[in-house]
Structure formats: C-alpha cells, structure tokens
Amino acid sequence: MMQYKFIDGIVRVWSYLDRLMMYLLLQHIKSTFKHIISPLCLHLTGPSVIKRMTAQIKAALNSGHYHYVIRADISSYYASINHKILLSQISQHFNDPIVLKYLYDIITIAIDYGGQVFLPTEGIPRQSPLSPFFGALYLSALDKAFTNKKGIFYLRYMDDCVS
Numbered sequence: 001m002m003q004y005k006f007i008d009g010i011v012r013v014w015s016y017l018d019r020l021m022m023y024l025l026l027q028h029i030k031s032t033f034k035h036i037i038s039p040l041c042l043h044l045t046g047p048s049v050i051k052r053m054t055a056q057i058k059a060a061l062n063s064g065h066y067h068y069v070i071r072a073d074i075s076s077y078y079a080s081i082n083h084k085i086l087l088s089q090i091s092q093h094f095n096d097p098i099v100l101k102y103l104y105d106i107i108t109i110a111i112d113y114g115g116q117v118f119l120p121t122e123g124i125p126r127q128s129p130l131s132p133f134f135g136a137l138y139l140s141a142l143d144k145a146f147t148n149k150k151g152i153f154y155l156r157y158m159d160d161c162v163s
Helices: 016-036 048-061 081-093 096-106 130-140 140-146
Strands: 005-009 011-015 070-074 112-114 114-119 155-159 160-162
Touching: 011 016, 011 155, 016 096, 016 130, 048 155, 081 096, 081 130, 130 140
Parallel strands: none
Antiparallel strands: 005 011, 070 160, 112 114, 155 160
C-alpha cells in the first residue's frame, strides 16, 4: 500500500516509486477521460487551455446573450472531497479490479503523523498525479447539470466555474 507522511505537520510527500506507479496508472486510464469527464471541465487538457477559456468567456460576455455572471470557487476543495462519494463514482466507470484497487488505495491511504496513523474519510492529496482527475470526476454531476442548458454558458477549471 502506498503511504505519504506529513513533514512539519503540513506537506505530504510521496516516494519516487509511489509517484511512478500513479503516473503509470494515470497513463493507463487517461484514454477514458473523454468518456467520463465533461468537455466543459477543462483543467485536464493542460495549462495552455487558460487562453482558450479566457477567449470563450470574453466572447460569451460580449455576445449580449448573457445578463448575469456567476463565478464560483470551492473553498478547500481537495480537502473536502468525500471518499465514499468519490469511490462510488470510480466504481461506476472502471471495472478492472487492479485499476480499482490502486485507485481505492490512493484515495483511502492512511496518514502517518508522528507515529499516529489516521484513516481520513475526506480529502485527496494534492501531490498525486491523479488528483486533477479525482477532482474532475467528483464535480462531474455539476458539469452534467449545466450541459446543454439553453441560455447558460458554463465552463469549469478545477474547482472554479463560470456560468
């Protein structure tokens, strides 16, 4: 089982082999993203998407079709992700027992804090190469709610959305 530890009570550090395993797992499941994650969730396409997103938002605002703007940011997003919900979402999209085991282990990893071991039920580690995918999947219901809604412009980058 992969483990990460607190250093100075704040930062979690994955070992090189853990990070390599997570990177390989990410490469293995990446082709499924287009079937799982809404095209309105743009952070998985990389940082170069920011210019394109900004242009889309400016065009929407200049079109005259929209009279109100809502910009939302979820406070402590990664720390507030409920494991039970995320694990349920993962099991809906993956049926390979090996992939499921590794994804479950990464999400439910125990935390060693000065010799005390905690099993949190919320939060995903920020340093995992899979965290952006977990974050995208967790808010997929929000993306679905705004998909193809007439008169509504919607985009999301991580936990920030504009509507």
